[in-house]
Amino acid sequence: MPPGRPRKNQRNVLMKSAELIGWAIGGIEREIAQTRERLTALTAQAARLRKRAGIRGVSGGASVTPMAAGSSSAGGTQRRRKMSPEARKKISEMMKKRWAERRRGK
Numbered sequence: 001m002p003p004g005r006p007r008k009n010q011r012n013v014l015m016k017s018a019e020l021i022g023w024a025i026g027g028i029e030r031e032i033a034q035t036r037e038r039l040t041a042l043t044a045q046a047a048r049l050r051k052r053a054g055i056r057g058v059s060g061g062a063s064v065t066p067m068a069a070g071s072s073s074a075g076g077t078q079r080r081r082k083m084s085p086e087a088r089k090k091i092s093e094m095m096k097k098r099w100a101e102r103r104r105g106k
Helices: 010-053 085-105
Strands: none
8 A cells, every 4th residue: 555644444434424414413303302492482472472462362273474364264365355435436536646647747
């Protein structure tokens, strides 16, 4: 064998690689456990705040996301407010006025 650095044994490299992967998996599992504990604590804190504010809790243990907060439960469609014909007409007139001013400005 030529002089210089000795060759690495392939088995040693694989063992060290597997060892590093094991450590990484252990770290990820610890992170998951900590995240679950934090989620449990935050959920409990939210329940206490809802109770204090007199707001009913979320049923079925489901969490409320900002996107789902405004939608109805089963259908997934949002409930829309009804606009009176007078309000619709007023908005229409205002928009027509704005567009007319914009066309005059060109």
